[in-house]
Amino acid sequence: MRLHPRATLCSTLAAAFLFAAAAQAQLPGTMFGQIFDDKGEPIPGVKITVTNPESPSFKQEETTDARGRYTIFVANALPAYTIAMAKEGYQQFTMPGVKIAAHQRTRRNFNMTSAAAAVAAAAASEPSAEDLEAAAGAGIVKTYNEGVIALNAGDLATAKAKFTEAIEKNPEYGQAYGGMARVLWKEESWQPALDNALKSVQYNPEDTEINQVLYAAYNGLGQKDKAAEILKKMQADNPEKAGLNMFNQAADLYNSGNTAEAKKIFEAILAGQPNHAKTHYMLGLCYVGEDNKDKAKEHLGKFLELAPNDPDAGTAQEMLKYLSQ
Numbered sequence: 001m002r003l004h005p006r007a008t009l010c011s012t013l014a015a016a017f018l019f020a021a022a023a024q025a026q027l028p029g030t031m032f033g034q035i036f037d038d039k040g041e042p043i044p045g046v047k048i049t050v051t052n053p054e055s056p057s058f059k060q061e062e063t064t065d066a067r068g069r070y071t072i073f074v075a076n077a078l079p080a081y082t083i084a085m086a087k088e089g090y091q092q093f094t095m096p097g098v099k100i101a102a103h104q105r106t107r108r109n110f111n112m113t114s115a116a117a118a119v120a121a122a123a124a125s126e127p128s129a130e131d132l133e134a135a136a137g138a139g140i141v142k143t144y145n146e147g148v149i150a151l152n153a154g155d156l157a158t159a160k161a162k163f164t165e166a167i168e169k170n171p172e173y174g175q176a177y178g179g180m181a182r183v184l185w186k187e188e189s190w191q192p193a194l195d196n197a198l199k200s201v202q203y204n205p206e207d208t209e210i211n212q213v214l215y216a217a218y219n220g221l222g223q224k225d226k227a228a229e230i231l232k233k234m235q236a237d238n239p240e241k242a243g244l245n246m247f248n249q250a251a252d253l254y255n256s257g258n259t260a261e262a263k264k265i266f267e268a269i270l271a272g273q274p275n276h277a278k279t280h281y282m283l284g285l286c287y288v289g290e291d292n293k294d295k296a297k298e299h300l301g302k303f304l305e306l307a308p309n310d311p312d313a314g315t316a317q318e319m320l321k322y323l324s325q
Contacts, residue, residue: 029077029100033109034068042068046087052079077102095149107209111141140169147179159183174204181213190220212245277307293323
């Protein structure tokens with residue numbers, strides 16, 4: 001995660017931030033999600049191959065489960081990975097330049113085009129009505145995946161253009177609304193993010209992670225009651241995931257420089273989970289940015305007490321040394 005030290009910090013503390021940023025860049029990250037077919041059904045048994053162009057010997061393989069779910073964990077979030085997805089009967093596609101954010105669980109859903117639809121799309125002869133429909137579906141899937149790749153790379157302008165194109169091709173394509181909602185969330189365009197998230201709920205109810213966007217959008221619009229309703233729903237469905245969603249939302253705000261809003265959410269997490277180690281770590285960073293050394297030391301110390309073997313423990317120890325000088 002990027003750190004945002006303020007000019008008021010002493011030079012030694014700034015050095016600690018540089019150390020933390022360097023350490024953070026090589027820490028692990030996770031990307032997860034689901035893979036769907038042309039009709040929005042999850043695809044089990046998709047082989048996912050992860051390679052690193054900068055390290056030819058690196059190769060990691062995963063396979064989607066019965067519900068089309070996958071998880072890719074990398075020990076080093078620094079490289080731009082190449083990810084290929086393949087299954088018999090479907091058109092393989094490859095995504096170069098995929099960045100997996102350090103210390104985060106980033107959700108990315110993908111669609112795969114059936115081989116039949118791909119053949120129909122390439123056919124030069126007079127196609128049937130069914131072939132035309134299949135070809136159109138294949139085009140939407142390709143456009144949507146290009147949007148996901150752009151979003152994953154942080155190219156929000158391209159992602160927005162691709163999701164818009166997919167929606168124009170099929171106004172009921174729920175995955176594209178979900179992708180657009182996530183772009184607008186990152187831009188903190190709360191009302192459009194909410195509108196697209198609600199469309200995603202309508203057309204793609206399988207994507208329950210969209211609740212994270214709904215929660216953020218309602219909060220951003222000051223509709224606290226509705227945000228609380230969404231949070232209750234997330235907590236009822238999966239309390240652990242609800243906490244994770246809130247943490248990821250706060251981490252995104254922190255990374256975008258909105259430390260004040262991030263701090264509010266981190267504090268809300270601790271109100272319900274006082275021993276959430278990583279939240280103490282992030283709050284410590286927030287207070288360092290405010291030059292509140294006492295609070296920063298309190299939370300960094302609590303983090304080390306709860307998670308002495310966490311990958312960020314070394315960074316926290318170094319920062320505590322500087323804060324104590």
